[in-house]
Amino acid sequence: MRVRLTLALYDRPGVLLKALQQIAVNGGNIISIIHRRDRITSGYVPVSINVEFPDSASLERAKAGIEDSGIPVIEAETLEKTITTMIMIGHVDVETLLKRIHELGSKVAALSLIGGPTSPCLKVVAEAPSGKLRPLLEELEKLAEEWDALLITEG
Incomplete structure (x- = not known):
C-alpha cells in the first residue's frame, strides 16, 4: 500500500534518520521525501514521505515507532x-x-x-x-x- 506520511521534524541533524529507520524496519520502501522548509513553524519542518508498505499493519507499526521516537505524525494519507x-x-x-x-x-x-x-x-x-x-x-x-x-x- 502506498502512503504519504507527513511528519513534524525538529530542524536538527539526525531527526529525519530516526523516522526513516522506523520506516525501513517495518518494511517500508521510500519513494520520495519533500522538506517544506518554507513552512517552518516553531522550529519544526513539515516533511512528506511517500512510502510503499507491504500492508496496513506495517504502516501502523512504523507510525507507532516514529511517534515513540518523539516525532509527531501529522497525517498518513493512503495514495492507492x-x-x-x-x-x-x-x-x-x-x-x-x-x-x-x-x-x-x-x-x-x-x-x-x-x-x-x-x-x-x-x-x-x-x-x-x-x-x-x-x-x-x-x-x-x-x-x-x-x-x-x-x-x-x-x-
Missing part, C-alpha cells in the same frame, strides 16, 4: 487508487457526470464519445481513491437510471 473503465450508452449529461465523479473524490483519466446523436456511447476511465470505488459506481448507476441510460462496468 483503483482505475476502472465504464461505458454509458444513451443520452448522458457529460458535464453533470464529470462534476459528480469529481465531487466523489475521483478523477477522469480518459473520456471518449463514440456513436452519433441517435446512439451515443460514452467511455470513461476513472481513478478512484482506495475504498471509494463502490460509492462512485453506485452514484453513476443512479445517474444512468435517471437518464434512462445503460451503464456497463468492468468486474
Whole structure:
C-alpha cells in the first residue's frame, strides 16, 4: 500500500534518520521525501514521505515507532487508487457526470464519445481513491437510471 506520511521534524541533524529507520524496519520502501522548509513553524519542518508498505499493519507499526521516537505524525494519507473503465450508452449529461465523479473524490483519466446523436456511447476511465470505488459506481448507476441510460462496468 502506498502512503504519504507527513511528519513534524525538529530542524536538527539526525531527526529525519530516526523516522526513516522506523520506516525501513517495518518494511517500508521510500519513494520520495519533500522538506517544506518554507513552512517552518516553531522550529519544526513539515516533511512528506511517500512510502510503499507491504500492508496496513506495517504502516501502523512504523507510525507507532516514529511517534515513540518523539516525532509527531501529522497525517498518513493512503495514495492507492483503483482505475476502472465504464461505458454509458444513451443520452448522458457529460458535464453533470464529470462534476459528480469529481465531487466523489475521483478523477477522469480518459473520456471518449463514440456513436452519433441517435446512439451515443460514452467511455470513461476513472481513478478512484482506495475504498471509494463502490460509492462512485453506485452514484453513476443512479445517474444512468435517471437518464434512462445503460451503464456497463468492468468486474
